[in-house]
Amino acid sequence: MPKKVVSGNYAAAYAAKHARVEVVAAYPITPQTSIIEKIAEFIANGEAEIQYVPVESEHSAMAACIGASATGARAFTATSAQGLALMHEMLHWASGARLPIVMVNVNRAMAPPWSVWDDQTDSLAQRDTGWMQFYAENNQEVYDGVLMAFKVAEHRKVNLPVMIIESAFILSHTYDIVDMPPQEEIDEFLPPREPLYTLTDFDNPIAVGALGTPADYYEFRYKIEKAMEEARRVIKEVGKEFGEKFRRDYSQMIELYKTDDAEFIFMGMGSLMGTVKEAVDLLRKEGYKVGAAKVRWFRPFPKEELYKLAKNVEGIAVLDRNFSFGQEGILFNEAKGVLYNTDAHPIMKNYIVGLGGRDFTVSDIKTIAKNMKEIIERGKLDREIEWYHLKR
Amino acid sequence: MAVRKPPITTREYWAPGHAACAGCGCAIIMRLATKAFSEAMEEKYGDPNAFAIAHATGCMEVVSAVFPYTAWKAPWIHVAFENAAAVASGIEAAWKKLGYKGKILAFGGDGGTADIGLQALSGMLERRHNVVYIMYDNEAYMNTGIQRSSSTPYGAWTTTSPPGKYSIGEDKPKKWVALIAAAHMVPYVATASIADPYDLYRKVKKAAKVDGPAFLQIHGPCVPGWRIPPEKTVEVAKLAIETGVWPLFEIENGDIRNIKFQRFPKDGKFKKPIEEYLKLQGRFKHLFKRPGAIQELKEQIKEMWRVLGKEVELP
Numbered sequence: 001m002p003k004k005v006v007s008g009n010y011a012a013a014y015a016a017k018h019a020r021v022e023v024v025a026a027y028p029i030t031p032q033t034s035i036i037e038k039i040a041e042f043i044a045n046g047e048a049e050i051q052y053v054p055v056e057s058e059h060s061a062m063a064a065c066i067g068a069s070a071t072g073a074r075a076f077t078a079t080s081a082q083g084l085a086l087m088h089e090m091l092h093w094a095s096g097a098r099l100p101i102v103m104v105n106v107n108r109a110m111a112p113p114w115s116v117w118d119d120q121t122d123s124l125a126q127r128d129t130g131w132m133q134f135y136a137e138n139n140q141e142v143y144d145g146v147l148m149a150f151k152v153a154e155h156r157k158v159n160l161p162v163m164i165i166e167s168a169f170i171l172s173h174t175y176d177i178v179d180m181p182p183q184e185e186i187d188e189f190l191p192p193r194e195p196l197y198t199l200t201d202f203d204n205p206i207a208v209g210a211l212g213t214p215a216d217y218y219e220f221r222y223k224i225e226k227a228m229e230e231a232r233r234v235i236k237e238v239g240k241e242f243g244e245k246f247r248r249d250y251s252q253m254i255e256l257y258k259t260d261d262a263e264f265i266f267m268g269m270g271s272l273m274g275t276v277k278e279a280v281d282l283l284r285k286e287g288y289k290v291g292a293a294k295v296r297w298f299r300p301f302p303k304e305e306l307y308k309l310a311k312n313v314e315g316i317a318v319l320d321r322n323f324s325f326g327q328e329g330i331l332f333n334e335a336k337g338v339l340y341n342t343d344a345h346p347i348m349k350n351y352i353v354g355l356g357g358r359d360f361t362v363s364d365i366k367t368i369a370k371n372m373k374e375i376i377e378r379g380k381l382d383r384e385i386e387w388y389h390l391k392r
Numbered sequence: 393m394a395v396r397k398p399p400i401t402t403r404e405y406w407a408p409g410h411a412a413c414a415g416c417g418c419a420i421i422m423r424l425a426t427k428a429f430s431e432a433m434e435e436k437y438g439d440p441n442a443f444a445i446a447h448a449t450g451c452m453e454v455v456s457a458v459f460p461y462t463a464w465k466a467p468w469i470h471v472a473f474e475n476a477a478a479v480a481s482g483i484e485a486a487w488k489k490l491g492y493k494g495k496i497l498a499f500g501g502d503g504g505t506a507d508i509g510l511q512a513l514s515g516m517l518e519r520r521h522n523v524v525y526i527m528y529d530n531e532a533y534m535n536t537g538i539q540r541s542s543s544t545p546y547g548a549w550t551t552t553s554p555p556g557k558y559s560i561g562e563d564k565p566k567k568w569v570a571l572i573a574a575a576h577m578v579p580y581v582a583t584a585s586i587a588d589p590y591d592l593y594r595k596v597k598k599a600a601k602v603d604g605p606a607f608l609q610i611h612g613p614c615v616p617g618w619r620i621p622p623e624k625t626v627e628v629a630k631l632a633i634e635t636g637v638w639p640l641f642e643i644e645n646g647d648i649r650n651i652k653f654q655r656f657p658k659d660g661k662f663k664k665p666i667e668e669y670l671k672l673q674g675r676f677k678h679l680f681k682r683p684g685a686i687q688e689l690k691e692q693i694k695e696m697w698r699v700l701g702k703e704v705e706l707p
Contacts, residue, residue, distance in 0.1 A: 067482025
């Protein structure tokens with residue numbers, strides 16, 4: 001298979017090109033810019049025939065993607081943090097209109113204080129918009145994620161947008177080897193979009209975005225949730241097919257790493273899980289029975305997978321590179337909620353790590369492992385939420 | 393016997409059954425504009441249906457599509473308030489990519505255009521999308537219950553510019569988005585009014601036929617918002633033209649030194665006083681009790697004409 005050494009952002013741009021996206025509407029923001037620069041370059045060089053709309057804001061980027069997608073085109077955009085927040089209103093419109101738009105969001109901390117570094121709160125703050133969310137661990141997953149995202153989003157029973165999420169700089173600007181299958185194999189995996197309705201049926205014109213009175217609105221919402229439920233199945237199917245075709249399996253919404261005999265596990269999302277896996281290897285050499293669970297899909301949330309996992313471990317250290325003020329880390333909050341009505345109740349502790357790009361290293365994970373082991377031996381939490389890096 | 397072609401096409405894209413108020417001026421704009429647009433599409437592309445509509449939130453949006461019904465006989469999409477121009481940009485880009493021939497029509501009210509949608513409009517015009525944007529100007533946020541916009545004229549009562557002991561009503565001059573659009577040096581910008589349907593029809597057709605973006609600002613009286621009886625809609629709009637309150641003009645390629653005017657008195661002297669326009673409308677009622685208010689409005693209208701390159705006299 002052809003391999004390229006590319007940044008996470010270039011991986012995203014290549015994936016968009018290989019997915020044969022038809023319309024890109026985007027607005028520059030650090031650290032997303034090199035995605036759209038690369039796409040502009042593809043167009044300028046004649047490597048891709050894409051209609052590129054250099055809009056005047058992120059809000060308009062998503063609005064233009066909605067217009068293009070409703071017309072029947074395969075639409076793509078990319079953004080980050082403040083840009084994503086500006087798009088927020090449009091995210092609801094995209095999912096509500098049931099449009100399979102794919103967007104790469106580069107996780108970046110929200111200001112103030114002004115920051116351009118990694119933090120997941122920007123995308124997690126969009127969790128209730130009806131978008132699916134996939135968190136990539138590395139550049140390969142950014143690339144694969146975009147290809148799979150279109151297939152999942154455009155599935156007839158789904159028709160919902162997908163956000164592929166990568167870390168600021170840690171992935172977006174760091175170069176790594178990425179396998180890119182030949183175009184004809186990708187075309188076979190991802191055929192052209194076949195929309196159910198478009199704005200180009202002049203004989204039977206449709207109206208999109210009508211008023212829904214209390215007599216109908218409720219059912220519209222329910223149908224989005226049904227589509228999300230379908231998406232759980234479709235994600236696994238598409239992930240399996242991807243694995244069979246390209247030898248990288250994504251049939252699991254939570255990737256498990258050495259969890260079979262684990263006493264406790266680390267759970268988290270995105271690039272930090274690469275560091276965690278390395279730490280797990282080292283900790284095992286020191287006698288710790290630990291594993292890692294990487295939540296790939298945050299929406300739809302992998303409830304069943306989490307339950308099965310939680311049933312067989314004594315403790316879960318949830319690593320959140322995000323925070324919901326007045327509550328706790330967002331993944332921690334979700335995971336606890338999923339397990340409440342089940343018989344799986346491991347000890348769970350929330351570690352708030354890496355906010356705003358604070359370094360989170362193997363030695364940090366070792367410290368956390370030591371703390372977790374003590375908690376499990378004691379059978380009691382020292383505290384539920386720990387701001388791990390806090391300067392004392 | 394020869395049959396004359398009707399001056400306005402008999403095709404309809406704005407069906408009866410919509411929920412607009414009796415006497416709604418902007419509903420007339422929707423009907424006439426889509427007719428003109430289809431005629432232009434037929435003449436230019438050989439297909440009267442070769443268009444799609446992007447609509448900003450507003451009166452005409454909310455009255456025309458209440459699920460599961462629609463008054464539109466053309467593909468139509470509504471995506472929020474501030475972005476009809478951006479949505480139209482995306483549709484147009486997709487049309488280009490997918491190989492459709494025709495043009496995109498965007499509608500926004502004065503709030504959705506002059507205020508919250510101005511940035512998206514500027515982007516669409518600057519990027520030269522093949523879109524005609526029609527601002528239906530009823531001079532306030534009528535859908536939300538008559539709040540002032542930047543297109544509300546001086547002196548007008550609205551619920552957020554109420555006259556009172558310390559207030560004259562709206563105290564800023566009207567913003568002319570047509571001139572802002574012209575500054576983008578796009579192929580075609582014009583104003584029109586429902587009181588001159590043939591002029592409106594001709595201008596929409598012209599806008600639809602140019603290659604690239606065009607912008608139209610069309611005056612459409614609002615029965616509840618202007619406090620007028622429903623049968624007076626056209627009369628009020630006509631008086632706006634005859635008293636010099638509403639200029640009819642065309643600007644091509646941003647050439648503001650060669651503005652073409654319609655229904656402009658040759659000597660620059662308007663025959664009817666603006667009081668005739670004002671007195672029909674409840675929204676200006678209080679001005680007659682405020683010494684100097686009407687004179688101030690006249691000065692602002694003269695200034696507007698001066699910007700357009702005309703010295704006028706208002707009786």
